[in-house]
Amino acid sequence: IAGxxxxxxxxxxxxxxxxxxxxxxxxxxxxxxxxRQDLGLGLRLIHYSNTAGTTGKGxxxxxxxxxxxxxxxxxxxxxxxxxxxxxxxxxxxxxSDRAGELFFGEGSRLxxx
Amino acid sequence: xxxxxxxxxxxxxxxxxxVTLNCSYEVTNFRSLLWYKQEKKAPTFLFMLTSSGIxxxxxxxxxxxxxxxxxxILNITATQTGDSAIYLCAVRxxxxxxxTFGGGxxxxxxx
Numbered sequence: 001i002a003g004x005x006x007x008x009x010x011x012x013x014x015x016x017x018x019x020x021x022x023x024x025x026x027x028x029x030x031x032x033x034x035x036r037q038d039l040g041l042g043l044r045l046i047h048y049s050n051t052a053g054t055t056g057k058g059x060x061x062x063x064x065x066x067x068x069x070x071x072x073x074x075x076x077x078x079x080x081x082x083x084x085x086x087x088x089x090x091x092x093x094x095x096s097d098r099a100g101e102l103f104f105g106e107g108s109r110l111x112x113x
Numbered sequence: 114x115x116x117x118x119x120x121x122x123x124x125x126x127x128x129x130x131x132v133t134l135n136c137s138y139e140v141t142n143f144r145s146l147l148w149y150k151q152e153k154k155a156p157t158f159l160f161m162l163t164s165s166g167i168x169x170x171x172x173x174x175x176x177x178x179x180x181x182x183x184x185x186i187l188n189i190t191a192t193q194t195g196d197s198a199i200y201l202c203a204v205r206x207x208x209x210x211x212x213t214f215g216g217g218x219x220x221x222x223x224x
Contacts, residue, residue, distance in 0.1 A: 031210045040122075042201060043156070043214040050210060058211065090155065099210040100147045100203075104155035 003027065006091050006105035013081055014113055021076045021108045023091035031094045032074040033058075033102065034066060036087040043090065049074055081112040115140045119202050119215035127223050130192050134218045136202030137184040146178055146185050147212065149201040156201055159187075192222045 007022045025032065030051045035043040035058075045058030049068040063085060065077045074093075078085055088109050092102040116139045126132055138146070145163040149156040160169040162178035162185060169176050173196075176187045189196055199219050203212040 033211075035214075040216055042117075042119075042216040043203075045211060045213075048211060056209075059213075094210060098161070100145050100161050100205040100212065101158045102149075102156075102212065104157070106154045 004091055004093055004103055004105035006089075006108050008108060009106065010109040012111045012113065015082055017081050019078045019081055019110070021078075021089055021091075021110070023074045023076070023105060024072050025074075025091075025093045025103075026072065027093060027095070027103065028071060029093035029103070030071070030096045031099060032068065033092045033094075034064070034074070034076045035090045035092065036060065037090060037107075038087050046076065046089075078110075081110075083112045086110060086112045115204070115206075115213045117202055117204050117213050117215035119200075119218050121218060122216070123219040123221070125221045125223060126192055128193055130222075132189040132192055132196070132220060134187040134189075134200050134202075134220070135184065136186070136215055138202075138204045138213075138215075139183065140204045140206065140213060142207035143180070143204060144207040145205045147203045147205065148176055148185075148187050149203065151199040151201060151217070152197075159200075189220075192220075194222050194224055196220060197222045 004025045033048045034046040047066040091105040120135045148159040160176045165180040178185045199217045202215040
């Protein structure tokens with residue numbers, strides 16, 4: 001299936017636990033992104049990667065880390081989850097020629113208790 | 114600090130009505146403005162605008178950009194229940210691929 005796959009779709013975890021959200025794309029897009037969506041705040045960029053092997057910080061990077069070992073995968077890790085990280089997380093990718101046109105995954109709903 | 118502000122926050126209309134959504138921005142090194150539709154989960158791309166006064170059209174949806182006054186509008190004519198969604202505006206910076214999103218407008222179209 002072409003597109004972006006995120007896992008898990010939903011997760012509840014205790015504060016202080018480590019969590020990795022997975023993201024895989026099969027469109028061979030160079031750029032990938034992680035956004036969080038909170039009510040009234042729209043989508044806020046956490047981290048991004050313009051190409052495999054490089055990453056950058058977005059608006060709200062604290063408490064999150066990413067890696068981009070290859071073109072297809074872009075996992076997001078919460079080293080020690082806190083309740084304020086309760087959110088819906090979207091992974092996205094874009095082609096270099098049309099970088100504004102993002103293709104989004106279905107999202108991962110994370111609840112930190 | 115870059116800002117993208119959408120209005121109204123939400124609105125309720127009836128089928129057949131026309132809807133106008135607003136997006137204003139304050140962004141350094143503007144490159145393009147984009148509109149997305151989010152129905153249930155993943156946002157999907159609608160339009161990309163880069164030049165002032167250029168109106169993009171796709172069926173009943175159209176959008177125009179005013180780079181002098183720093184805003185864009187998205188119009189939906191002859192609304193249908195399937196138009197119910199959150200509409201997101203985003204601005205792309207000239208440097209890099211990052212987008213700054215507004216908070217979205219939630220549209221509910223009643224039969």
